[in-house]
Amino acid sequence: MSLRASCWTAFGILSVAFLIAPLVLVVAFSFGENPHATLPFGTPSLQWYVKLFNSRDFWDALTNSAILTACVGLLSALLGMGAAFGLSSLSQRLSDMGVQLISLPVVLPPLVLALALATAFSSARIPLGLGTVIPSHLVFTQPFVILVIYARLTAFDRSLFDSARDLGASSFQIFRTVTLPLIAPSLIGATLLAMAISLDDFVITFFTIGGGMTLPTLIWGMLRTSLDPSINALGTLVLILTLGLSVVALKLTSYKG
Amino acid sequence: MSRQRTLSLVGAAPSYLVWLAFFLAPMAYLFVVSFWRVRQYRLISDASFDNYILAAGEYRHAIIFTIALAGLVGIITTVFAFALAYLIRFHAGRYGDLLLFAAMITLFGGYLVKIYAWKVLLGSDGVINQALLSTGLIAQPISWLLYSPIAVVITLVHFLLPYALLPINAALRGVGDAAVEAARDLGARPIRILIDVILPQCERGVLTAFALSFFVSAGDYVTPQLVGGPETFMVGNFIQSQFVNRMNSPVGAALAFVTLGITIVVVFLASFAYRRVLKACAP
Numbered sequence: 137m138s139l140r141a142s143c144w145t146a147f148g149i150l151s152v153a154f155l156i157a158p159l160v161l162v163v164a165f166s167f168g169e170n171p172h173a174t175l176p177f178g179t180p181s182l183q184w185y186v187k188l189f190n191s192r193d194f195w196d197a198l199t200n201s202a203i204l205t206a207c208v209g210l211l212s213a214l215l216g217m218g219a220a221f222g223l224s225s226l227s228q229r230l231s232d233m234g235v236q237l238i239s240l241p242v243v244l245p246p247l248v249l250a251l252a253l254a255t256a257f258s259s260a261r262i263p264l265g266l267g268t269v270i271p272s273h274l275v276f277t278q279p280f281v282i283l284v285i286y287a288r289l290t291a292f293d294r295s296l297f298d299s300a301r302d303l304g305a306s307s308f309q310i311f312r313t314v315t316l317p318l319i320a321p322s323l324i325g326a327t328l329l330a331m332a333i334s335l336d337d338f339v340i341t342f343f344t345i346g347g348g349m350t351l352p353t354l355i356w357g358m359l360r361t362s363l364d365p366s367i368n369a370l371g372t373l374v375l376i377l378t379l380g381l382s383v384v385a386l387k388l389t390s391y392k393g
Numbered sequence: 394m395s396r397q398r399t400l401s402l403v404g405a406a407p408s409y410l411v412w413l414a415f416f417l418a419p420m421a422y423l424f425v426v427s428f429w430r431v432r433q434y435r436l437i438s439d440a441s442f443d444n445y446i447l448a449a450g451e452y453r454h455a456i457i458f459t460i461a462l463a464g465l466v467g468i469i470t471t472v473f474a475f476a477l478a479y480l481i482r483f484h485a486g487r488y489g490d491l492l493l494f495a496a497m498i499t500l501f502g503g504y505l506v507k508i509y510a511w512k513v514l515l516g517s518d519g520v521i522n523q524a525l526l527s528t529g530l531i532a533q534p535i536s537w538l539l540y541s542p543i544a545v546v547i548t549l550v551h552f553l554l555p556y557a558l559l560p561i562n563a564a565l566r567g568v569g570d571a572a573v574e575a576a577r578d579l580g581a582r583p584i585r586i587l588i589d590v591i592l593p594q595c596e597r598g599v600l601t602a603f604a605l606s607f608f609v610s611a612g613d614y615v616t617p618q619l620v621g622g623p624e625t626f627m628v629g630n631f632i633q634s635q636f637v638n639r640m641n642s643p644v645g646a647a648l649a650f651v652t653l654g655i656t657i658v659v660v661f662l663a664s665f666a667y668r669r670v671l672k673a674c675a676p
Binding site for chain 1: 397398400401402403404405406407408409411412414415416418419420422423426436473476477480484485488492494495496497498499500501502503504505506507508509510511512513514518519520523524551554555604605608609611612613614615619629632633636642645646649653
């Protein structure tokens with residue numbers, strides 16, 4: 137029995153190492169002087185960050201990513217909340233169908249959706265840019281907000297609304313004073329998730345942005361062309377941003393799988 | 394009440410309009426384009442199956458290779474995720490949440506960074522070879538770790554494990570303690586409890602995990618391009634190069650829909666097989 141227990145412990149530790157170690161390594165390389173991404177790391181240094189911050193491309197990509205993430209987050213929140221409210225007023229069967237349909241883009245391989253969008257934009261002669269990336273991202277970020285808010289709306293006590301209404305509150309007052317405070321943590325959490333997903337997306341961005349750059353497409357460029365060691369610094373920054381958003385989001389939605 | 398309901402439905406409209414305009418319409422258009430052809434870099438409407446015949450002919454080997462590799466990744470990821478979820482549910486106690494958290498935080502970020510990390514880890518002078526050389530386990534660096542199908546499998550399993558863990562973890566949490574304890578009290582061995590009690594209740598979670606990891610691997614082109622080497626050409630690479638390098642979207646579209654169709658069939662077969670195997674293992 138004790139042998140079995142230690143086997144499970146070893147498996148658990150190895151699994152966590154497998155999941156986390158590659159990312160820890162990138163972070164460690166970003167702070168070392170060794171430019172070759174081999175051991176040893178070399179003396180601690182911030183030179184790769186200095187190099188990164190001195191590049192114009194980085195600031196362009198960061199600006200684009202910031203605009204994109206903010207717009208996608210805001211629109212996902214608004215549209216997702218609207219959809220979740222609409223769905224919750226339907227019958228169980230219809231709302232299940234609605235949720236499944238709107239979640240389809242998440243299941244599809246990103247490459248297929250990316251090519252569909254790129255082909256459609258090019259045939260419709262819509263010029264590519266952030267304006268085309270934003271709705272393309274919305275398609276696969278809004279389902280996360282809808283799923284979380286819809287689950288929240290169907291879970292809480294309906295009698296709260298009835299009492300508010302009996303006490304003479306208008307629909308808008310009920311929304312502002314009862315519904316919104318109840319869903320606020322979930323809404324913020326789901327929005328942050330949508331932002332993390334948008335910030336990290338490479339495939340759909342790459343095919344719908346045209347000439348511009350975001351942080352992931354900048355990483356792609358560095359991976360393709362040269363072994364620029366500042367890629368470790370850039371990778372670390374993207375990790376910190378997306379993981380940070382995820383951790384706060386998971387806490388707020390008290391999401392446990 | 395009815396006015397309020399109309400208002401709610403109007404609220405849902407923008408979201409579904411975005412879905413219609415930027416998902417359904419482009420997908421439908423891509424499907425139509427898969428029957429067209431290209432002349433001098435321009436799309437010409439047509440109604441021919443030539444692209445599909447090309448996909449089933451010239452690209453047959455790439456499609457078979459991709460389905461096999463994606464199937465392998467799907468199975469490894471699902472089994473790995475199941476073992477991890479099983480550990481979290483039955484053996485880890487309060488460390489379970491910590492394990493789950495470790496998996497979840499990397500779920501929504503770091504796609505390219507993860508691929509890059511494996512490129513660094515698996516290379517000839519990469520960290521794994523360095524470590525093995527310094528311990529004296531090997532005399533020469535293992536060259537087939539990077540730029541090989543193995544590198545693609547490792548990278549994809551690492552990327553997909555958290556995704557596969559979620560549905561299986563949810564399914565295992567739905568398995569009641571009472572049934573498991575009753576089986577144990579009646580003297581069932583852990584393996585029998587797994588087959589007779591736990592797995593039949595996890596069908597949906599396990600199949601969702603498999604379908605997700607299988608779909609994503611079959612459609613991925615970034616991983617094979619960065620760590621797969623010159624011999625690991627998956628359909629995604631051909632689809633991408635038809636669009637980008639050859640400007641031939643009809644052929645690329647046909648390839649995409651053929652692959653999509655086969656993956657859907659495989660997932661159906663997998664769900665059929667899951668039930669059959671469990672039934673065959675029942676006493």
